[in-house]
Amino acid sequence: MSSDYCRICTSILRDYFGQDVSEIAKPLQWGQKSLMTLSTMLDGKYPRHLIQETIIVLLQFNFVSAICNVHSVQIEYKLNMENILMILRYPKYLSIIKRKFGNQYKELVETLLCLGRASLSKIVSECIKLQNKTDDLYNNYWEKAIELIRNEYFKRTPTYVVWTEVKQNKIFTPPTKNQKDEKKILFTLNYNKFHQDMRNKIIIDAVVRTFDDTIVGEVMSTILSQCADSSAPVSNPISLQLIRSNLSVGHNYLLEYITMIEEDPTKFLCKSYGTMCNITVNFKQIINCLNDSIMDQVVSYKFGESSARLFRATRSNKLLELERLQQTALIPDRETKTLTSELFMNNYLQVQELRKPNTRLGRNDGKSFYLYHLNERQLHQELTEEILKMIGNCMMWKFKTCEDNKRLLKNKARFDGMVQGLQDKQEADKDFIEEAMDNLFSPSERILLDSINRLLRKCQLNIMRLDVCLFLFHSYKRYNETIK
Amino acid sequence: MAAVKRGHRDDLSDVAPLAKKAREPETAEQRVLEIIKCSGNKGVSDEDLIRACPVLTIDERVDVVNKLITSNAITLHKVKDTLRYKYKGPTASTPGDANTEELVVFNLIRDSGRKGIWIRDVRIKSNLGLPRLKKILKSLETKKAIKAVKSVAAARKIVYMLFDLEPDSSITGGAWYSNQEFESEFIEILTKHSYKFLEAKKSKALKNTTIRSPLVKYNTSYATADRVLEFISKTGISKVRLTVEDIISILDLLVYDGLAAKRVNSEGKLEYRSTKTLLSRNAVSFLPCGSCPVIKRCSDANQLNCLNCKHMKIWTTI
Numbered sequence: 001m002s003s004d005y006c007r008i009c010t011s012i013l014r015d016y017f018g019q020d021v022s023e024i025a026k027p028l029q030w031g032q033k034s035l036m037t038l039s040t041m042l043d044g045k046y047p048r049h050l051i052q053e054t055i056i057v058l059l060q061f062n063f064v065s066a067i068c069n070v071h072s073v074q075i076e077y078k079l080n081m082e083n084i085l086m087i088l089r090y091p092k093y094l095s096i097i098k099r100k101f102g103n104q105y106k107e108l109v110e111t112l113l114c115l116g117r118a119s120l121s122k123i124v125s126e127c128i129k130l131q132n133k134t135d136d137l138y139n140n141y142w143e144k145a146i147e148l149i150r151n152e153y154f155k156r157t158p159t160y161v162v163w164t165e166v167k168q169n170k171i172f173t174p175p176t177k178n179q180k181d182e183k184k185i186l187f188t189l190n191y192n193k194f195h196q197d198m199r200n201k202i203i204i205d206a207v208v209r210t211f212d213d214t215i216v217g218e219v220m221s222t223i224l225s226q227c228a229d230s231s232a233p234v235s236n237p238i239s240l241q242l243i244r245s246n247l248s249v250g251h252n253y254l255l256e257y258i259t260m261i262e263e264d265p266t267k268f269l270c271k272s273y274g275t276m277c278n279i280t281v282n283f284k285q286i287i288n289c290l291n292d293s294i295m296d297q298v299v300s301y302k303f304g305e306s307s308a309r310l311f312r313a314t315r316s317n318k319l320l321e322l323e324r325l326q327q328t329a330l331i332p333d334r335e336t337k338t339l340t341s342e343l344f345m346n347n348y349l350q351v352q353e354l355r356k357p358n359t360r361l362g363r364n365d366g367k368s369f370y371l372y373h374l375n376e377r378q379l380h381q382e383l384t385e386e387i388l389k390m391i392g393n394c395m396m397w398k399f400k401t402c403e404d405n406k407r408l409l410k411n412k413a414r415f416d417g418m419v420q421g422l423q424d425k426q427e428a429d430k431d432f433i434e435e436a437m438d439n440l441f442s443p444s445e446r447i448l449l450d451s452i453n454r455l456l457r458k459c460q461l462n463i464m465r466l467d468v469c470l471f472l473f474h475s476y477k478r479y480n481e482t483i484k
Numbered sequence: 485m486a487a488v489k490r491g492h493r494d495d496l497s498d499v500a501p502l503a504k505k506a507r508e509p510e511t512a513e514q515r516v517l518e519i520i521k522c523s524g525n526k527g528v529s530d531e532d533l534i535r536a537c538p539v540l541t542i543d544e545r546v547d548v549v550n551k552l553i554t555s556n557a558i559t560l561h562k563v564k565d566t567l568r569y570k571y572k573g574p575t576a577s578t579p580g581d582a583n584t585e586e587l588v589v590f591n592l593i594r595d596s597g598r599k600g601i602w603i604r605d606v607r608i609k610s611n612l613g614l615p616r617l618k619k620i621l622k623s624l625e626t627k628k629a630i631k632a633v634k635s636v637a638a639a640r641k642i643v644y645m646l647f648d649l650e651p652d653s654s655i656t657g658g659a660w661y662s663n664q665e666f667e668s669e670f671i672e673i674l675t676k677h678s679y680k681f682l683e684a685k686k687s688k689a690l691k692n693t694t695i696r697s698p699l700v701k702y703n704t705s706y707a708t709a710d711r712v713l714e715f716i717s718k719t720g721i722s723k724v725r726l727t728v729e730d731i732i733s734i735l736d737l738l739v740y741d742g743l744a745a746k747r748v749n750s751e752g753k754l755e756y757r758s759t760k761t762l763l764s765r766n767a768v769s770f771l772p773c774g775s776c777p778v779i780k781r782c783s784d785a786n787q788l789n790c791l792n793c794k795h796m797k798i799w800t801t802i
C-alpha cells in the first residue's frame with residue numbers, strides 16, 4: 001500500500017472515530033498483526049483494553065477482519081483499507097437512497113452506516129430512536145427495511161462471535177419478524193449495489209451529455225436497470241420487449257434511440273439483429289471511455305490544451321514518431337518538442353526506442369526511431385496516487401481548521417444542541433434563538449463560524465468529487481484485470 | 485533561354501511539330517526515338533534497332549543515334565558488354581550556353597524533380613568542389629534555369645529544383661505553411677470556424693421541430709468534410725485553396741481536442757459531429773494541487789506540505 005493510501009486511511013479513521021482509533025490502527029496498515037504484537041508495537045501508549053475495544057469496533061464495521069491462521073495459535077487482524085475508503089462515499093450512498101426511495105429509507109441506511117452491522121430489528125429500533133420517532137412506526141420502518149433487502153441494498157453477513165456463514169442463495173432473504181433467531185442474522189450494506197447505482201448515474205449523465213436529449217437518458221437508465229449485477233465487460237442480453245414495457249417515455253422511437261446510442265462512436269450499446277432484438281451494454285467500453293475522458297481533462301488542466309491534443313493524438317494512433325505527431329496535431333515543430341518532452345517527463349507519455357539493425361559494415365549509423373505511446377496502467381496508478389494525495393490534503397485542512405477553532409466550534413456545537421432540544425419541545429422561537437446567538441457569539445465570531453462552515457463544506461465537496469474519479473479508476477482497473 | 489522557359493512538360497509536343505514537316509532522316513529520328521521510348525527501362529541494343537528498322541543504313545543509324553544523344557533525348561548504357569540506348573524521359577532543355585559542368589549539375593537537379601536536391605547530394609554525385617559548385621549554381625540561378633527553395637523539414641536546409649517547378653508538399657509543408665513558416669494562427673482560425681459550423685449544424689438539427697424522429701435528428705447533426713470545406717470556402721478565410729484532406733486534418737484536430745466525434749457513414753465517408761466531454765467539469769481542476777508541478781514531493785513529512793503551501797492557503801481562505 002502506498003503511503004498516500006495509508007495517510008488517507010489514517011485521516012478517515014481519525015475523522016470518523018477519533019485520534020486514538022486511528023493511532024491504534026496505524027500499525028495494521030503495514031500488514032496483519034496479532035493483538036499481542038499490536039500492543040507491543042504501540043509501546044504501552046494505549047492500555048490493552050482500549051486496543052481490544054478499538055479492534056472490536058473496527059471488526060463491527062468490517063474495517064478490520066480477523067484471520068485465523070492455521071499455523072499460529074493467535075488470531076491476526078487485518079485492516080481492510082478499501083472498506084475504510086468507502087466512508088468517503090457515505091454521503092453519496094445516502095443521497096442515492098433518498099433520491100430513489102425517500103427519506104425514511106435514507107434514515108434506515110444512515111442508521112446501518114452508524115451501526116456497521118446489526119440485525120434488522122436492531123436497525124429499525126435504533127433508527128426510530130435516532131430520529132425521535134414514536135414506536136408505532138416500527139412496522140412501517142420494518143417494511144421499508146425489508147424492501148431495502150429485497151432491492152439488495154442490505155445483505156446478510158456472517159457473524160463472528162458464533163461463527164455463522166451465509167448461504168449464497170440467502171444473502172438477500174429478509175428475516176420474518178418473529179423468527180426465533182432473528183437477532184443472529186446480521187445485515188450490512190451491500191456496497192456493490194450502491195456502486196452499481198453510482199456507475200449507472202455516471203453513465204446516464206454521459207449519455208445525456210453526448211446526445212443533448214434527456215429522453216435518451218431515460219432509455220439508457222431503463223436499459224441499465226434491467227442489467228443483471230455482474231462485473232462482466234458486457235452485460236446480459238436484454239430483450240427489446242422488456243425495455244419497452246419498463247420505459248415510461250419515448251415508446252414510439254425506442255428502437256431509434258437505441259440505434260442512436262449504438263451508432264455513436266462511443267459505442268455504449270450493442271444490438272443483435274435477429275428475430276429477437278437483444279441489447280447488451282458494453283460496460284468495459286463505457287468505463288474505458290469515461291476514464292479516457294478524465295485523463296484528457298487532467299492533462300488539459302495540467303499542461304494546457306495543446307498538450308491534451310498531443311496526448312489524445314498519441315492515444316488514438318497508438319505509436320507515433322515525433323514528426324508524425326507534429327503533423328497530426330498540427331502544432332509547430334518546436335512547440336511539439338517542448339510539450340512532448342514535458343509530458344514525457346511527467347510520465348504521461350512513454351517512448352519506445354526502435355533501433356535500426358546494424359548495417360552490413362558492422363556499425364550502427366546511429367539512427368533509431370523514437371515512438372511515443374501511452375501506458376494506461378501506469379498512468380492510472382499515478383493519477384490514483386495524486387488524487388489520493390489531494391483528498392489527503394483536503395482532509396488535513398479540515399483537521400487543521402477544526403483544531404484551530406476548537407473552542408469556538410465546541411461552543412457552537414453546544415449551542416446547536418440546546419437549540420435542537422428546544423425545537424424538539426417546540427418551545428423554540430426564531431427571534432429568541434437569534435437573540436441568544438447574538439449574546440453568545442460576537443459578530444466577528446459569527447463571521448468566523450460562517451467561513452469555517454463554508455471551508456469545511458468546500459473541502460467535503462471536493463473530496464466527494466475526487467472520490468468519483470477514484471471510483472472510476474477503480475472500475476477501470478477491475479474491468480481491465482478480469483479480462484486477463 | 486526560351487527552351488528553358490517552356491519547361492519540361494511541353495517537351496514532347498516540342499518534337500511533334502517537327503514531324504509534320506518531316507523529311508526522310510527526321511522521320512527516322514522520330515521512329516528510332518519511338519522504338520527506344522517503347523522499350524522503357526530495358527533499353528534497346530543496336531541489333532534490336534537494326535531488326536526494328538531494317539531500312540536504315542548503318543551510317544544513317546549512327547547519325548540518328550548520335551543526334552539523339554547530343555540532343556539529350558536518349559542515353560547510352562552499358563549492360564553486360566552490349567550498349568543499350570535508353571529513353572531519357574521528358575526532359576527540360578538545358579540552357580543553351582551551358583558548359584559541361586553546368587550541364588552535369590543541371591541534369592542532377594532536373595532528375596530530382598519536384599522534391600528538389602540538397603546541395604550536399606549534388607556535390608557528392610557530381611564530384612565537384614564546393615566553391616566551384618556554388619559558382620555553377622549561382623550562374624544557373626541567374627539564368628533562371630533553377631531555383632533554391634527552403635525546405636520546412638529543417639530551417640537551414642535549401643534544396644534546388646528546376647525554375648518552373650512547383651515544390652512538392654513535403655518541401656513546402658502543404659497548406660499549413662506559407663514561406664516555410666508554420667501558420668498556427670491560420671490553423672487555429674480554421675479549427676474555430678469548423679467547430680462553429682459543427683455546433684451550428686447540431687443545434688439546428690436539435691431545434692428542428694418538423695423532424696420528430698430522434699435518429700434522423702441525430703444523423704443530420706453530422707457533417708461531412710465536404711460540407712465543412714464548402715462552408716470554409718464560402719467564408720473566404722483561406723486565401724489558399726484547401727483540399728478535402730486539409731479539412732479532414734483540421735476536423736481531426738477537433739477530435740483530438742475532444743470537441744468532435746467522428747464516424748464513418750454508410751457511404752464510407754468520414755462524418756463529424758460536435759460533442760461535449762463525457763464528464764462535466766474535472767474534479768481535479770477545483771484544487772490548486774490539480775496543476776501542481778511538485779505534487780510528488782509534497783508530503784506531510786516534508787518542508788513542502790499542504791499546510792504551509794501558499795496556493796492551498798489562498799484556496800482555503802474564504
Ligand code: SF4
Pocket residue numbers: 393772773774776777778779782788789790791793794795796
Ligand atoms: S498542497 Fe501545495 S504543494 Fe502540495 S500538492 Fe497541493 S498545491 Fe502542490
